[in-house]
Amino acid sequence: MADDQAQDQRRAPSPAVDRALTVLETLVSADEPLTLTSLAKQTKIPLATCAAIVYTLEERGYASRRIVGRSHFWRPTLRLYGLSAQLVRKIDLSEIAQPHLRRLADSLGMPAHVGVLNGRTVVYVAKAAPPGFIQFDTYPGKVAPFNLTALGRAIAAYLPDSELAPLLGQLAVGTGPKAPPPTTEAFREALLSVRDQGYALEDEEETAEIACVAAPFFDAQGAVAGSVGVTGFSREIAGDRLPAIIDAVRTQSRELSRQLGHMPVAAH
Known part of the structure; x- marks a missing residue:
């Protein structure tokens, strides 16, 4: 137990997790779907990193995109709602x-x-x-x-x-x-x-x-x-x-x- 507590005290926050959550929160709070460029600008996350995050969210079912011409518009999915509903029940x-x-x-x-x-x-x-x-x-x-x-x-x-x-x-x-x-x-x-x-x-x-x-x-x-x-x-x-x-x-x-x-x- 003491070793676990010491590890917790030394462990630094994960920048990758922080960025992923920032992207997800920005998508949820947006009034309309966002382009990758707009999303990177709002989150202040490098474009390549932002792209990797949204593609991962899409693969896991937390984001979807609509393609118009050469632009991709991203938005969150209701999978988040399913998670929150489970949490509320608990x-x-x-x-x-x-x-x-x-x-x-x-x-x-x-x-x-x-x-x-x-x-x-x-x-x-x-x-x-x-x-x-x-x-x-x-x-x-x-x-x-x-x-x-x-x-x-x-x-x-x-x-x-x-x-x-x-x-x-x-x-x-x-x-x-x-x-x-x-x-x-x-x-x-x-x-x-x-x-x-x-x-x-x-x-x-x-x-x-x-x-x-x-x-x-x-x-x-x-x-x-x-x-x-x-x-x-x-x-x-x-x-x-x-x-x-x-x-x-x-x-x-x-x-x-x-x-x-x-x-x-x-x-x-």
């Missing part, structure tokens, strides 16, 4: 999230959750809790109004407006002592704050004395896929502990995003 979000939730729960001494949006509700799909006599009423499968939870707000803040707008007419009224009136304008303002800060905070809006901090995570396409959060007593989350809680939650949300294939070009 991915269990609750299983992937468990190590991240366990680190949160152990480091903060609070239950940690992953939530996903389902219509106008947020669904708790995974949970990790520290040992103790006090257990919060949160469990995998629980549903809650999306606007009353930090989990739901962290997701809603990153939805495209075409998906968010239909939800704004279905805002639930909170029963907690600090629940604000559910107005569209106020909620949009709250979501702007979530995007600016990178996290959502809910304090005694759904339930008295209970607060929650959550941050979004993203999939390989850059779309918001869910959120990671912790729940605790309002007195525990507010005050001096809040910055450390926010930092821990955001760290695990970023790690989960990376595990799902998200590679941001700029900070969210």
Whole structure:
């Protein structure tokens, strides 16, 4: 095992693999088929090397070409879709999230959750809790109004407006002592704050004395896929502990995003 680890540390990235992936990603992201010259220019890969890569991709079924006169136009095939479909079937979000939730729960001494949006509700799909006599009423499968939870707000803040707008007419009224009136304008303002800060905070809006901090995570396409959060007593989350809680939650949300294939070009 030690020898394997030493080999991993010494092994440099493969330029050939990097170039091949760059060509494939460029073909996939292009709006129309590309000529070899255009592909080499966009990828900044020498023409001969680029040609060798696309011919190999064609042979393996990942690219196809259309010949018009003396020009060859290249595009990706649906074989990639077949690979991704197999991968999606094997991915269990609750299983992937468990190590991240366990680190949160152990480091903060609070239950940690992953939530996903389902219509106008947020669904708790995974949970990790520290040992103790006090257990919060949160469990995998629980549903809650999306606007009353930090989990739901962290997701809603990153939805495209075409998906968010239909939800704004279905805002639930909170029963907690600090629940604000559910107005569209106020909620949009709250979501702007979530995007600016990178996290959502809910304090005694759904339930008295209970607060929650959550941050979004993203999939390989850059779309918001869910959120990671912790729940605790309002007195525990507010005050001096809040910055450390926010930092821990955001760290695990970023790690989960990376595990799902998200590679941001700029900070969210």
